[in-house]
Amino acid sequence: MTITKADISNMISNELGLSKKDTVKIVDLFFGEISTILQKGEDVKLSGFGNFVLTDKKPRPGRNPRTSELVMIDARRVVTFKASKKLKMRIKIYAGRKPQHIRNYNTK
Amino acid sequence: MTKTGLVNSITEKQKYLDHSDIDIACNLILKYIGDSLIKKDRIEIRGFGSFAVHHHKAKVGRNPKTGESVDLDEKFVPFFRPGKKLKQMVNDK
Numbered sequence: 286m287t288i289t290k291a292d293i294s295n296m297i298s299n300e301l302g303l304s305k306k307d308t309v310k311i312v313d314l315f316f317g318e319i320s321t322i323l324q325k326g327e328d329v330k331l332s333g334f335g336n337f338v339l340t341d342k343k344p345r346p347g348r349n350p351r352t353s354e355l356v357m358i359d360a361r362r363v364v365t366f367k368a369s370k371k372l373k374m375r376i377k378i379y380a381g382r383k384p385q386h387i388r389n390y391n392t393k
Numbered sequence: 394m395t396k397t398g399l400v401n402s403i404t405e406k407q408k409y410l411d412h413s414d415i416d417i418a419c420n421l422i423l424k425y426i427g428d429s430l431i432k433k434d435r436i437e438i439r440g441f442g443s444f445a446v447h448h449h450k451a452k453v454g455r456n457p458k459t460g461e462s463v464d465l466d467e468k469f470v471p472f473f474r475p476g477k478k479l480k481q482m483v484n485d486k
Contacts, residue, residue, distance in 0.1 A: 286432075286434045286435075287434065287435045287436070287437050288425075288426075288429050288434055288435065288436040288437070289436075289437055289438070289439075290438055290439070293422055293425060293436075296421070296425055297418050297421055297422070300421055301414070301417065301418065301421070303410070303414075303418075307409055307410065308418070310407060310409075311403070311407075311410070311415065311418045312422065314403045314406055314407060315399075315403060315418075315419060315422055316438050316440075316441040318399055318402050318403050318406070319399065319441070320440075320441060320478075320479050320482055321482075322394050322398075322399070322402075323479070323482065323483050324482040324483060324485065327394050328394070329394050329395075329399065330394070330395050330396070331395075331396050331399070331423060332395065332396055333423070334423045334426070334427065335471070335473075337473075339483065361484050362483050362484050363475070363480070363483065363484070364442075364475045364479060364480070364483050365473075366444075366471075366472075366473030368470075368471040368473075372427055372430070372471055373470065373471060375427065375431060376430055376431060376446055376469050376470065376471050377468055377469060377470075379431045380430070380431055380433055380446050380469035381467070381469060388428060390425060390428075
């Protein structure tokens with residue numbers, strides 16, 4: 286299943302009893318602010334979840350895989366996500382199993 | 394910036410909810426993403442990116458220092474792929 290922003294807003298609305306209008310705004314601001322901070326060149330560290338880290342890539346020669354033409358790949362800045370130990374551990378332990386004990390959220 | 398800084402700046406950008414509500418909401422978002430990943434659900438946020446769990450098959454690896462072979466079990470790892478808009482924002486010069 287794919288989870289979208291609408292599911293997240295509905296979940297918060299059900300959990301906290303806030304209006305959907307408010308929770309849509311919170312979810313937009315949440316991802317929007319993380320993006321803005323990254324745009325300013327600052328990493329975002331969310332304890333227990335993971336870090337969004339900026340990495341500067343050097344220019345390098347590459348090839349167009351279809352035409353095998355040599356093209357230069359420019360220097361660029363990219364975002365990488367480094368999941369926290371806790372998140373990695375939880376996924377390692379539980380993702381292979383049937384998730385009976387994981388809480389179901391109401392996203393209607 | 395850490396979670397506290399993020400909560401502060403979200404609080405400043407709207408006037409309906411106070412700091413503690415925003416803090417609870419942010420933690421809830423992160424918890425929900427984590428719990429969904431455990432169920433191997435994919436989370437897609439348009440423009441920002443998507444979170445998914447990748448499956449790594451069992452394989453024979455090597456200890457790079459000694460060259461000794463080690464059996465590695467199959468495993469599931471979290472993965473984030475940045476969206477088009479976020480990629481552009483970050484790389485904007």
